[in-house]
Amino acid sequence: MRVLLPLTLTLLTGAAGAAGYPVTVTHTSGQTTLRAEPRRVVALGPHALDLLLSLGVQPVGYGEASHIATRDYGSPIRQIRYLGSRVTGAPINVGDRFNPNQEVLLSVKPDLIVGENYAAANYPALTRLAPTLLFHGIHSGDWQKSIVTLGRALNREPQARAV
Known part of the structure; x- marks a missing residue:
């Protein structure tokens, strides 16, 4: 019986359970379940980028507003306004943050897409590519709520609390 108890506990918790995965988080477009800790995260917009950088996560892709007039989708971004030094x-430039180029987005192999609720119309398409979290971001205090949820999704809750 002593041999079975540790084995039973290992099977129940598993390696993923010990790290807190799978985890389901609620955001502005619903609920998203992440099966494992995200390693390749795409930021759609400066609000998402700010949150990710605050948690120590460097994005593999970035989508900016279409009025910035960058058309070199699929190319590395060398400078990002305001947050670029961080x-x-x-x-990789994945295009417009509200309507990113799906082919380019898929090419960066994201395991999480983080954006603003303005991309809600494209949420179904985004979720077919990778788990997607959309947050409010324009009102004072929105980031404090978003960072807690994002910290949970990224297994960085202590960093989220510190921020």
């Missing part, structure tokens, strides 16, 4: 990699 980006240590070269995220």
Whole structure:
């Protein structure tokens, strides 16, 4: 019986259970379940980028507003307005943050897409590519709520509390 108890506990918790996965989080477009800790995250917009960088996550892709007039989708972004000095990699330009280029987005192999609720019309298409979290971001105090949820999704709750 002593041999079965540790084995039973291991099977119940599992390696993913020990790290808190799978985890289901609620956001502005519904609920999303993440099966494992995201490693390749795409930020759709400066609000999402700010949240990710605050948690120490460097995005593999970035989508900006269409009025910035960048058309080099699929190319690394060398400079991002305002937050660019905090980006240590070269995220791929996935296009407009509200309507990103799905082919380019898929090419960066995201395991999580983070954006603003303005992309809600494209939420079904985005979720076919990767788990997607959309947050409110324009009102004072929105980021405090969003960062807690994002911290939970990324297994970075202590960092979220510190921020």
